[in-house]
Amino acid sequence: MAGLAWEIATVAALNDETPHIRTLSLNVAGWSGHRPGQHVDIRLTAEDGYQAQRSYSVASAPGGDGRIELTVERVAGGEVSPFLHDELIVGDRFEVRGPIGGYFVWDGGSPDPLLLVAGGSGVVPLMAIVRHRAAIGSAAPCTLLFSSRTPADIIYASELESLAARGDGLRVVHTLTREQPEGWAGYSRRIDAQMLEDVLGLTGKSASVFVCGPTPLVELAATSLVSLGLPPSRVRTERFGPSGG
Amino acid sequence: MDEHTLDANAVAGTLHEVFGVELTGQESECAHCGNHAQVGTFRVYDMHGPGVVLRCSTCAQIVIRLVRRPDGSYLVDASGVYLKAT
Numbered sequence: 001m002a003g004l005a006w007e008i009a010t011v012a013a014l015n016d017e018t019p020h021i022r023t024l025s026l027n028v029a030g031w032s033g034h035r036p037g038q039h040v041d042i043r044l045t046a047e048d049g050y051q052a053q054r055s056y057s058v059a060s061a062p063g064g065d066g067r068i069e070l071t072v073e074r075v076a077g078g079e080v081s082p083f084l085h086d087e088l089i090v091g092d093r094f095e096v097r098g099p100i101g102g103y104f105v106w107d108g109g110s111p112d113p114l115l116l117v118a119g120g121s122g123v124v125p126l127m128a129i130v131r132h133r134a135a136i137g138s139a140a141p142c143t144l145l146f147s148s149r150t151p152a153d154i155i156y157a158s159e160l161e162s163l164a165a166r167g168d169g170l171r172v173v174h175t176l177t178r179e180q181p182e183g184w185a186g187y188s189r190r191i192d193a194q195m196l197e198d199v200l201g202l203t204g205k206s207a208s209v210f211v212c213g214p215t216p217l218v219e220l221a222a223t224s225l226v227s228l229g230l231p232p233s234r235v236r237t238e239r240f241g242p243s244g245g
Numbered sequence: 246m247d248e249h250t251l252d253a254n255a256v257a258g259t260l261h262e263v264f265g266v267e268l269t270g271q272e273s274e275c276a277h278c279g280n281h282a283q284v285g286t287f288r289v290y291d292m293h294g295p296g297v298v299l300r301c302s303t304c305a306q307i308v309i310r311l312v313r314r315p316d317g318s319y320l321v322d323a324s325g326v327y328l329k330a331t
Contacts, residue, residue: 004261041258055255101257102270103285215250232302233282239251 006043006095007031011088012067017155021121022085023059023071028096031066034058036128037105037210040070040098044080054080054245057125057212057238058099061132071155073121078245104210104238108132113203114142117191117221119213122240123155126212130170134163141169143207145199147191147217150179173199191217193224205229212238253287256297256311260284263311263319274327278304284328301325 013025039057060069074085106114106129114133116126123146133142148154154174164172175187175195187195200207209230211221218239225235253260253269260268269285280303287299287308296312308325 003265004258039254039257055258097258100261100267101254101285102267103257103283104252104254105270236285237252238254 004097004100005030006097008093009042009096011090011092014088014090017071018153020074020153021071021155022074023069024084024088025067025069026096027067029066031068032099034062034068034099034128035102035105035107036061036132037125038099038101038128039125040068040096040100042070042080043095043097044083045095052080055100057128059124059127059131061128061135063135071121071124071127075245081245104212104236106132106208106210108136108138108140110208111138111140113207114140115199115203115207115209115225116142116144117196117199117209117211117213117217118144119147119191119217119240120149120153121155122211122213122217122238124212125238126210127156129210130160130163133170134166134168137168139169141171141203143171143173143199143203145173145175145191145195147175147177147213149177151176151181171202173202191221193220193227196221196224197228200225200228200230207234209235210238211235213240215239251289253285253289253299255289256299257285259297259311259319263321268328272329273308275301275304275306275308276325276327277301277306277308280304284326 007028007030009026009028012027015023039055041055043053045051056070058068059071072081072084075081118126160172164170177190180188211218218237222235222237226232257269271284273284274281286302290298299309301308310322312320
C-alpha cells in the first residue's frame with residue numbers, strides 16, 4: 001500500500017514567468033520522483049493552526065533529484081496563490097505531498113503523436129510532458145496548441161521557442177486572444193472546433209491528446225475532438241475550476 | 246456540466262488518502278451503465294462542501310461519494326462502481 005505522506009519542501013528559487021505567473025523551485029525531502037502530468041498538494045499552516053491546501057501541477061521533467069518546479073498563477077483574492085507570489089521567499093518551508101495522479105500522465109514510452117491543448121496556466125502539466133519528451137529524445141511528434149491572452153502572458157515563451165527550434169518534431173501553435181503583436185500571422189481567437197481540426201491535421205487521428213485549462217475550454221476541446229473522430233479514451237482532460245486560488 | 250465540474254484528477258490526493266493507493270489511473274466499470282474507464286475520467290462536484298461526489302462521465306450517475314468527518318476521516322460510498330483490486 002503506497003501511502004501519501006506530507007513532506008517538507010524548501011523554496012530553492014523563485015522565477016517570475018509573466019506578471020501573474022511564478023515558478024517555485026522546491027527541494028522536497030524524500031521526493032520519490034514523478035511522472036510528467038502529475039501534481040502535488042501543498043499545505044500551508046498559519047501560526048494559529050489554520051490550514052489551506054491546494055493542488056499544483058509539476059512543471060519540471062522527472063529526474064530533478066529531489067528538486068521540482070511548480071508554476072503558479074496568482075489568483076486575485078485567492079487565499080494561497082497571492083501568498084506564494086507576494087510573501088514567499090527563498091528558504092521558506094511548507095508541506096507538500098505527492099506525486100499525485102495516474103491518469104493525466106505521459107511517460108514517453110509510446111511513439112504515437114501527441115496533441116497538447118493548453119489554456120493559460122493549463123500549460124504547466126503539459127510543459128512537464130514537453131520537457132520530458134525533449135529530455136529522453138522521444139520520437140513522438142508533438143503539437144502544442146497554446147492559448148494566451150497577450151504576448152506578455154505566454155508562459156515559458158522563450159523555452160518553448162528554443163525547444164521548437166530544435167527541429168525534433170515539436171511544433172508550438174499559439175493563439176493570442178486579446179492582443180497580438182504587429183504583423184501577427186497566427187490565431188487571434190479562443191480555441192474553437194475549427195482550430196482543433198487544423199491542429200489535428202498536423203498530428204493525425206492516432207494522436208494521444210492532453211487538454212488542460214479552464215473548464216469551458218476543456219469541455220469544448222474534448223467534445224470537438226471526439227466529434228472529429230478521436231476515441232474518448234485518447235482524450236485526457238484536466239479542468240481548472242474555481243478552486244479558490 | 247457546468248464550470249464547477251472538475252476531473253477526478255482534482256481529488257486524486259484525497260482518493261489516494263482514502264483508498265490507500267493511487268486510484269485515478271485504475272480501470273473501473275460503472276455499476277449504472279457499464280462504462281469501462283479509468284477513474285481519472287470521473288467528473289467531480291462539490292469541491293467546497295463537506296464531501297466530494299464523483300460521477301460517471303458517460304451516464305452522470307454517482308459512482309463514489311466521500312464525506313469528510315470532523316475528525317478528518319472519511320465515510321466512503323463506492324457502491325456505484327466496480328474497481329479492480331490490485
